[in-house]
Amino acid sequence: MIGRLLSARTLPTPCLTWQQQVFVVMLAATPLLAHANPSNFGTFTRDASPVPGSIVSGTYRTPQNATGRFKIGAGATTGYGGYTVQTGDNGIEIKNEVNTNNDRDKFTYTITITPDDKTSIHTIKIGQASYTTNGNSEVARQTLSHTTNPNFSVAAQATIRDNPSVEYFFGAMGDYFMGKRLSRNSFSSDNTTNQPQLRVDSFSGGNNNLYYYNLTALNGTGNSNSFTPTTNANGYVSFASGRKRGILPPTPTFENILKENSTNPNNQNTYAVLSSGTVIPNNSSYVSYGIENSKSNYIIAVRNAESVTLTYDGIMQGNSALEADVVGETYNEWISFGVESEPLYVFSGKVFNDNGGINDANADASTIGGIYNNNRYFNGIWDRTPSASPEQGIADSTIRLVNNCTNPTKEYGRQTITTADAGSYQFVLLPTAIDNSATPGCIIETRTNASYPIRTTSATNSILFSASNFTYLDNNFGRVIDKNAALVLTKYQYINHCPSALDYPNISNTADDTPLTGFSTKNIDKIEPGQCIAYKITATNRANKSIDNFVMQDILQQAGKNSATVTSRLTNPAYNTADYATDSVAIGNNGTVKTIPLSLAPQTQRSFYFNTKYGTTMMP
Structure with a gap:
């Protein structure tokens, strides 16, 4: 991470001479919120003196009010001059201090927890920064290992909880990611790019490297709005004299200097997005891209873990501040741990306007094509992206959690969604309150409000209760206004x-x-x-x-x-x-x-x- 100040930068309606009536009968086929910094990491209190073998230890209380003890152990460190630890009401954050005399930066930490209770499953959470809002991350490989809490027969499992699209930070990513091609030999620099931060690790045997450089530092003419590099006899671009800012990829032709256009060896199919819900196998790695701390909101959840060891390696080739062929010089770098618990069943979802991001003011019941050539409109899926026009939640629906969709005889919970809820609902129940018999449970959505009268999903979501699964997310219900029929x-x-x-x-x-x-x-x-x-x-x-x-x-x-x-x-x-x-x-x-x-x-x-x-x- 760079610990320095960041600059803000219609068809006509049929009309007859007499009244005609056309009737149609139709049946349509059937959150945890992200924050600028990850939230709900639990409250951590430090011991006056850490227990032997740790750099910090103490007690924690999860957002669900389960308690336990924790300790942090530190492994080998390269390229850092020490660390600072912060605890409080949002987990434990470790800031690794800059040492620019070494590149190939690396650190390792192990968090071990001991829950006080034996009736709830505790989950260790990992995020970028849970307190700090300045600074940013660099491109790094993170290797994750874990051990299982022996109190339960459920194997520990690491899962991507959240990996939303966020704005990349140019000072970490460079024009290899954020430059754009205007024509064959004309480019623009430092363009806004919003994509997920966590990626599949494609860095194998030294191949598929990632590069930092600044287009306007190349030999050529123009500015950040339109820059034309100069090529040599081989068709390669190069840095201007005295303006080396980073490392160029191999064979830096016009086709290869941007990652999205690169043909060899760093093509756009490497470092694929890690989708939410993806399991990270034990002792395996993933890659995190460069994001400002204030914008990073990924969360990795390691369920039923007794300990988690995270090793962080800076892998970016080149750097924004050093005129040297450095690798993984990440400056300051933050990592945060938290703990949550699940002694409760959690059922959640959203009642959403399934309009594909179309402004309801522009809706037209007779328009064919145009804004309705939209693969997100009326698809029964809550489309959270693109960030410019995500589908919004709807208030005034009543959600019921019952024991059966067809003939409910027990109601476990009822909630009427308010405007403040932004369409979201959540039931949190003790396991003893749920009849997890063979008959599936059910979530039913109804409304008396005349707005959004048309369903795009079923009115019911069947729930097969499981003794090993406490979390039932994304039980979403879609609706649209009349004009979006x-x-x-x-x-x-x-x-x-x-x-x-x-x-x-x-x-x-x-x-x-x-x-x-x-x-x-x-x-x-x-x-x-x-x-x-x-x-x-x-x-x-x-x-x-x-x-x-x-x-x-x-x-x-x-x-x-x-x-x-x-x-x-x-x-x-x-x-x-x-x-x-x-x-x-x-x-x-x-x-x-x-x-x-x-x-x-x-x-x-x-x-x-x-x-x-x-x-x-x-x-x-």
Whole structure:
């Protein structure tokens, strides 16, 4: 870490001359918050003198009020001139002090805990900094080892708890990560990059190195907005005289100097993101990228661990402050440990606006395409990213935790979500309060508020209680407002002379003032008794989920009802008769045109056709 000051840097709506009614019946197929610094690391109190074999020891209290003792042991250190330890109400933080006389910086610490109680599972947590808000991390390999608490038969397991997208710090990452290509030989420097911090360790046998350098320190012309390096006879760029700032990757052609464009050996497929929920095997490693302490919010949780040993190796090639070919010179570096406990069952989730980040003010019930060509809209998944337009929580739903989805006889908890909850809910219950029998439990979401009336997920989440799993996260429920409904219906009409055959799909849509030459959404203002009107009703599924059990109904006009002055009857030619229900109106009769239950695949549309005979008798 660098311990120095950081610079802030529409389709038209169908309109007819009489009232038409189109009905649709459809059924849609079925948090722990991140902080600027990781929170809920527990309260740590130091002993006046550490126990033998440790650099610091004392007592802790978890956020769940379980207690125990801890000690920290230190292993071999390279490139640091000492350490500072801070304890308090958010874990224990160790700051390793800078020593710029050595690169290839490395430190090792082991935290060992002894819980006071034998009835709850304690989890050791790891984060970047739990108190400090200045400074930043560098690129490093972190190797994690752990031992299991012998009081339980559950093997210790390290899991990525949180690894959200955060802003990389240029002073640690350099233009190898944060430069952008404007054209083949023109680049811009120090661009904002938001991506997850923790990565799969691709650093194998000295290959797939990561590099720090500054584009504007290269031999060339321009500035940070547009910089053109100069190449030599081999097509390689180089640092300008007296301006060496970092180390260039091998064969530094225009194609290789940025990581996202690099072809050999450091291509964009190395150091893949470690997703939340990923298990880190014992004695294995991962890589952390350079983030300011105030923005880092990853958490690694090692469940049921008696001890955790973390070894930190700086691996970045090059540095922002030294004109030398250093490796892993990380300056100051922070690491934090915490402890949480789980004597309780935890059920949590979010009721969210499944609008794909579309502003509700821009929603339109008749728009097809445009903002709705969005793979996050109406997909039944709470999309937390991109950071610029994540899906937001919804208030006013009631969440119930019960013993059965179909016929609940026990209610374990009930919560009504308020605005302050930002859509989130959580039940925390003693294991003795849960009937973890063979029958699955259930979380049910309901609401009486008329806003967000359309579901994008099931109303229920089945929960199979387990004696070895206390945490049930992401039981989320999606909804949208009326204007963001998945289904868009557009009704077209076409005046015809009742032929024996109509090639419906090949009758084109027309923009004529009256629907005389093709299907149109315009008003019918010139028609004679005895003529026919063909209809096309197009159903568009804008969502990223299937619409199942879709039933289209259209009531033919009848004289004396809804201001109609004539009666229309279904007439030939018919189209795709297999699509229509047995109780749909028969040819020659007036009534309701009705389809069988159908399915509309995501982001597709389907058209239905039928012809009607305009009445020969008009009411006065």
